[in-house]
Amino acid sequence: MNGAKVELRGLRRNFSGTTALDGLDLTIEPGELIALLGPSGCGKTTALRCVAGFEQPDEGAVLIDGADITRVPANRRDAGMVFQSYSLFPNLSIRDNVAFGLRVRKVAAAKRHARAQELLELIGLPQIGERYPHQLSGGQQQRVALARALALEPRVLLLDEPLSALDAKVRVTLREEIRRLQLSLGITTIFVTHDQEEALSMADRVAVLRAGRLEQVADPATLYDRPTTAFVAEFVGTMNRIPGKLSGRTVTVLGQDLPVEGDVPATSDVEVLVRPETVIVTPDPSSEAMILVSSFRGSTSRLRVQLGDLEMLADVPGHDTVRLAPGTRVRVELVERPVLVSASSDVAAAVPVSEHDVV
Amino acid sequence: MTVQSPVHTAPAAAGGGSRPKKSKSWLATVPLLAFVVLVFGVPLVIILGGTFTREGTLSAANVTDSLQGAYLTALLGSVKLSALVAVVGALLGTFLAQAVVTSRFRLLREAVLTASGVLSNFGGIPLAFAWIATLGNSGVVTSALGLDSAGWSLYNFWGLTLVYLYFSIPLMVVVVVPALDGLRPQWREAAQNNGANTWQYWRHVGIPVLTPTLLGGVVLLFGGAFAAYATAAAMVGGTVPLVTLQIANALSGNVLIGHENVALALSLDMIVVAGLVMAVYLPLQRRSARWLR
């Protein structure tokens, strides 16, 4: 195992008034790929920069394999970093970019060129060593940046939204490639992103940050299925908020009684958090509810259903689309399983139901 | 070079009837060309014509004269002064610009940039007068600090260097600030991340990226100092040998009868010096900017 264990302990960082990190605790196991996910401004970049040494926490410590490196200068840390964009040295050829760290360490030219070539082959671009950064596409540049970050064989890899400047297709191939490389090298990796799909598809574990604190850290499936807070539930994936009545640890919603999991608010008027795929929609001419919009997505269709004052989203199997055309009267039920609830006033906690990719 | 590519032979084989249509786009450059001919061509013809005639006959005597004695001293004096001003001005200007760019005080930045914009255009008699009134023989500062008894004089080579730097440093600031702003913070951080210290960052990335701009600045400063006349004339008159002063001298008739055209020969010498500077500068520029292409 080449990866190091990384521990963030009570990291706190203030920027003239704004609190970027507010006591962040997180332990990353050797060889693990962890994604830092959270809304803009929640402190992801700041946390990563504390590990890289570009930022000094006001309080707290960063430990690598148990050793406190909080005060170690950035150029003596054992962590390679890939920046969001345009970080290649424009005056150096690709080969010299990749070999930069070796040159600084006074490795002989022949040896560092050989190593650079090895890395270029690793990222699948063996023929571009002589070119200059501006002659590469954005995706190629980020691959080279990755090769450069790996050149000194660091035991920690830090990626700050390395794919966000790329188009969707390149993004998907490149993230698979990063994951493949990361697994084969066994390098501990912290991947900052605000793209939940990216986080869920790549990471061993996902850490959701909110206002400089850790909200939840779990493997993707757990995070999606068993979010411990309403914030996580709404930030990861899509959520419906449906009014319900709470009594004890049971909530009555849409005429059904469902068990409640997680925190229970003090009020009895609550909103129940329901994923679109746990909403069951069946045609029923006598029902009040009606389908407003249907968008076909291949294996599934996402429906927007009107139910009194309420609009909710439901995912149904793709082959049901024909029966469930817009204008159809339908009956709406929820899958019998424990649900999360939040106090009705807690709406500002996260993104509203109207998710960006919804019709 | 005897191998012809098939692409070139193809039209001929096809009968040669369809030559590529002549573009009329060159017409747009006519005003520019006319301007160039008027402003550069005509004076050049006059200079060349005058330089190589003496008392109505073709002769190289003017050129020979211009490269001897006091004229040669003046030419070399100008080159020396300009080179010194260019190098020192470029260095100090770059450091000042870097200090301003990295400063956390926005107001300071704005103030220095505005002042640089103004001062870089400060020249001629007003500049000379400002310095004479401040550091001349009976200038305010000279009197206040008693510099004259300490042997201070503004009216020599070093005084002139100082005055030229006064507009050259701001000019350099104006030139390099955009380039310094263009150095991305990621480059420095990426360098650090790869184990480089501050010096190594500058050595391998910062300075190479800036070099094309710095070279351009040096050449600009050299040209500005080389061609400057009014300031020097007002300040030192004839006490510091400078080629522009000699040209003025010759033009105003202060020469042997029949030697009036030496002024034109001196102008030609200046053009040649400028050409030599460009001959050094352009290959360096091309080399330092090869990563841009």
Ligand SMILES: Nc1ncnc2c1ncn2[C@@H]1O[C@H](COP(=O)(O)OP(=O)(O)OP(=O)(O)O)[C@@H](O)[C@H]1O
């Ligand atoms: N150098 C700085 N000076 C002042 N404030 C800063 C600085 N860096 C970050 N901040 C502030 O700290 C907070 C956290 O910033 P950070 O860059 O860590 O967020 P982020 O989670 O990476 O956001 P994004 O997804 O937009 O990149 C923000 O409110 C930001 O404005």
Ligand SMILES: [Mg+2]
């Ligand atoms: Mg960020």
